Amino acid sequence: MLYHLSYGPVWLWMVxxxxxxxxxxxxxxxxxxxQAEDExxxxxxxxxxxxxxxxxxxxxxxxxxxxxxxxxxxxxSRAEVSNYEIVEHWFKDAAERLxxxxxxxxxxxxxxREVQVQIPVRLSDDRxxxxxxxxxxxxxxxxxxxxxxxFHPEVDLDEVRALAELMTWKTAIVNIPYGGAKGGVNCDPxxxxxxxxxxxxxxxxxxxxxxxGPQRDIPAPDVGTNAQVMAWLMxxxxxxxxxxxxxxxxxxxALEGSxxxxxxxxxxxxxxxxxxxxxxxxxxxxxxxVMQGFGNVGAWAARLMQELGARMVGVADADGAVASAGxxxxxxxxxxxxxxxxxxxxxxxxxxxxxxxxVALECDVxxxxxxxxxxxxxxxxxxxxRMIVEGANSPTTxxxxxxxxxxxxxxxxxxxxxAGGVIVSYFEWxxxxxHFRWGEDEVNEKLGEIMRRAYRxxxxxxxENGTPMRPAAYELGIxxxxxxxSTRGYI
Ligand code: NAD
Numbered sequence: 001m002l003y004h005l006s007y008g009p010v011w012l013w014m015v016x017x018x019x020x021x022x023x024x025x026x027x028x029x030x031x032x033x034x035q036a037e038d039e040x041x042x043x044x045x046x047x048x049x050x051x052x053x054x055x056x057x058x059x060x061x062x063x064x065x066x067x068x069x070x071x072x073x074x075x076x077s078r079a080e081v082s083n084y085e086i087v088e089h090w091f092k093d094a095a096e097r098l099x100x101x102x103x104x105x106x107x108x109x110x111x112x113r114e115v116q117v118q119i120p121v122r123l124s125d126d127r128x129x130x131x132x133x134x135x136x137x138x139x140x141x142x143x144x145x146x147x148x149x150x151f152h153p154e155v156d157l158d159e160v161r162a163l164a165e166l167m168t169w170k171t172a173i174v175n176i177p178y179g180g181a182k183g184g185v186n187c188d189p190x191x192x193x194x195x196x197x198x199x200x201x202x203x204x205x206x207x208x209x210x211x212x213g214p215q216r217d218i219p220a221p222d223v224g225t226n227a228q229v230m231a232w233l234m235x236x237x238x239x240x241x242x243x244x245x246x247x248x249x250x251x252x253x254a255l256e257g258s259x260x261x262x263x264x265x266x267x268x269x270x271x272x273x274x275x276x277x278x279x280x281x282x283x284x285x286x287x288x289x290v291m292q293g294f295g296n297v298g299a300w301a302a303r304l305m306q307e308l309g310a311r312m313v314g315v316a317d318a319d320g321a322v323a324s325a326g327x328x329x330x331x332x333x334x335x336x337x338x339x340x341x342x343x344x345x346x347x348x349x350x351x352x353x354x355x356x357x358x359v360a361l362e363c364d365v366x367x368x369x370x371x372x373x374x375x376x377x378x379x380x381x382x383x384x385x386r387m388i389v390e391g392a393n394s395p396t397t398x399x400x401x402x403x404x405x406x407x408x409x410x411x412x413x414x415x416x417x418x419a420g421g422v423i424v425s426y427f428e429w430x431x432x433x434x435h436f437r438w439g440e441d442e443v444n445e446k447l448g449e450i451m452r453r454a455y456r457x458x459x460x461x462x463x464e465n466g467t468p469m470r471p472a473a474y475e476l477g478i479x480x481x482x483x484x485x486s487t488r489g490y491i
Contacts, residue, residue, distance in 0.1 A: 076316070076355040079376030079397045083162035086372065086394045091165070094474035097465075104482060107491050108168070111161055113137040117207035119185060121199045123192070132156075133185045133204040137217055138164035140179035141485035142172060144215055146422060147181035148222025148250075149204075151197070151229070152371075155184035159372070163222075166393055166415060167422070169477035172484075174419045174454040176426045181217050183208070189224045201229050205236040212237065214246035214433065220425045221250040223371070226296065227262065231255050246432035249425035258428035260443035261421075266300025266369075267444065268420020269391045270308070271451040272412050273365060276387060279459070280410060285309030288363040290385070292316050293370030294333065294343055297391040297418065301367055302330035314353070314361040318370070320344025321355040359383050368395035375400045383409065390414040405468050413470035415477065416458055423450050 088109070095105045119131040134157050137145040147167040150160075160182045168180025185204055189197050211217055221230055230251045237247045251257035260267070277284045287310045291302045294317045302312050311327040319342040322328065328350050336346045344352060359366070359375065360382040368374055369391035375383070380400035388404065389412045390396065396404070396411065404411060424447055431437055438446075462472035485491045 076321075076358065076374065077376070077378065078371065079373035079400070081373065081376070081397050081399075082158055083372040083394045084158050086397055087162045087165050089398045090470060090474050091169075091478070094471055094478050097471070098475055098478060098482075100478070100482065104486075104491055107485070108139060108165070108478070108481070111136050111138045111164060112140060113211065114157065114161070115208055115211055116157060117204070119200055119203045119207065121196065121203055123196050131185050131187050131200060133183070133207060134160040135183040135208045135211060135217070135219075136160045136164040136181060137211065138180040138182075139168045139481060139485070141481055141488060141490055142179055143177035144179065144213075145181035145217035146171060146178035146425065147183065147220065148421075149219045149225050149229070149233075150182070150184035150222040151187050151189045151200070151224030152184065153186055153188040154371075155186045160184050162372075163393055168481055169474055170415045170419050171422060172477035172480040173415050173458065173473050174423055174450055175480070176423060176450070178218075178422070178426065181219075182222075183219055184222075187224075194228075197229065198232050201225075201232040202236045205233045206240075209237055209240055212247060213241070214244060214429070218246065218425070218429060219248045220421065221296070223295070226250075227252040227257060230257075246429050249428040249432075250421075251428070256428075256432055256437075258424055258431055258443060259438065259440035260447065261424045261428055262296065263300045263304070264424035264443075264447060265297045265391065265418050265421035266302075267304055268423065268447060268451050269297065269301040269367060269369075269389050269417050270304040271420070271448050272417050272455050273305070273367075273387070273389045274308070275452060275455045276389065276410060276412050280387060282364055282386070287311070287365055288313045289365040289367060290314035290358060290361050290363045291330075292358055292366070292368045292374060292395075293392060294337055295369070297421075298367070298369035299330070299334040299337060301369060301391055303334055305365075305367075306330040310365075313363050314358055315343055316355050316358045316370070317343040321353050321358045322346065322348070322350035323353045323358070323361055324348065324350035365389060368392045370395070373397055375404075377403070380404050381407075383407070385409060388412070390417045393418065401468075401470065411468060411470060412455075413473050415473050416454055416469065419454065420447055420451060423447055 115135045117133045119133045120128050122128050147164055163182035164180050167182060171178040171180060185200055187200055227250055230248045233248050234251055238244055245256035250261055274284050285308050289305055289310050289312055291298045291312055294315055312330050313325055314323040315328055322343060328348050333346050359379045362384040365387045366385040367389050372394035375396040377399040380403040387410045393414050424443060427443055457476060458469050458473045461476055462469050465472060
């Protein structure tokens with residue numbers, strides 16, 4: 001049986017680039033200052049899609065694009081601009097408006113620490129397969145590093161860097177006491193046996209445990225990982241350090257996980273949607289929505305939208321897409337997926353559509369909940385929604401963002417919209433440190449308070465400055481991180 005991602009239930013160390021950001025900066029500062037001068041006239045250029053697959057590697061050396069073990073299969077198109085370029089673009093954009101000095105900005109343009117490890121695992125074919133594992137800690141000024149671990153064939157250092165930086169801004173925007181980190185392994189869990197995924201998870205933990213810990217860096221689930229993977233990671237960490245539930249979050253309830261964590265990201269998406277709907281004169285109980293991705297985030301967001309009365313008129317996963325103007329039952333689809341099915345195999349009477357056409361479905365709200373770069377220069381113009389609430393990380397490229405804003409689409413950005421997961425991870429960590437458990441209603445209520453407060457702060461800033469929500473959110477996050485870093489004397 002292959003490893004199915006339901007949301008229920010050394011001989012060689014290769015530590016590459018394990019360095020502090022500070023050590024490279026003196027050299028890079030001069031180059032960056034020159035570049036900053038060049039850009040000063042008209043702000044950072046929007047990264048062009050199609051003419052550059054890789055970023056310049058600025059501040060990091062070249063991105064690692066090591067060979068992947070798994071085969072590619074046809075998928076809806078993603079932008080050629082990388083996640084790293086997307087996050088860098090928004091950072092530069094906000095840093096300029098904040099008039100952040102170049103030397104200060106340079107601290108945040110690279111990571112504090114980047115660890116790459118080799119994960120050799122003997123799989124069922126009796127051969128040793130060598131995977132690459134990464135943990136990137138971007139900035140820890142506001143607290144211990146925090147961020148998910150992704151198991152996906154396309155994981156590479158470049159992507160993990162981008163996602164780690166995104167976590168720094170996200171935790172600051174929602175004002176929880178964490179820094180930003182991310183991790184990943186370039187494996188494809190959908191093609192692996194459960195015991196193989198377990199071996200990879202344990203081996204990865206053995207190799208990165210020295211930079212983790214409840215007061216240092218706390219991983220959580222992300223694409224391709226779930227509560228079960230977190231349980232294996234916690235168990236492996238416990239072998240070395242004694243029982244330490246606060247070392248990872250997103251654990252199963254039976255292992256000191258928090259009530260409400262599994263649904264938290266999807267719930268947060270729906271909470272900010274409800275806030276945005278009232279500003280757009282939309283009745284949350286009477287809207288149509290399209291869900292791109294139907295994993296943890298997508299399936300929970302879809303069910304909670306449906307609970308409000310909203311109708312899902314299109315949905316996709318990595319294997320296909322379906323549409324139905326009459327609506328697709330999110331609850332039944334979630335059950336079907338939990339049992340190992342795919343969206344395309346769901347017998348709902350919906351029409352199978354080309355996954356490329358999902359974005360063109362007419363709806364009130366489009367919720368990207370898959371991978372980064374899926375709304376890009378070549379498909380943004382086809383979108384026919386009033387609002388985008390970003391469940392996924394970096395789903396919209398800067399060029400697509402421009403096109404959509406021009407079309408009058410409201411975008412509730414990832415750094416705010418999908419923060420529900422890290423917020424309830426924070427609650428789980430707090431509960432674990434106290435060896436105490438809160439009820440689910442309490443968790444959901446506290447989540448709502450933080451999401452609504454952050455939403456209000458971001459929209460207030462956007463109104464003050466006359467910008468869309470994303471630039472306002474970045475400004476807020478960057479300001480808070482800079483203040484913490486300078487107050488503690490790091491910069
Ligand atoms: P998941 O692995 O549970 O689900 C991912 C879903 O996306 C699956 O349904 C998969 O089939 C689908 N998908 C993959 N490629 C696709 C494609 N090309 N087209 C359409 N669908 C595709 O992952 P998840 O935890 O739900 O995470 C989804 C997104 O949300 C990611 O960007 C992740 O970084 C972000 N996110 C997750 C959390 C969390 O708590 N899990 C928190 C914040 C942000």
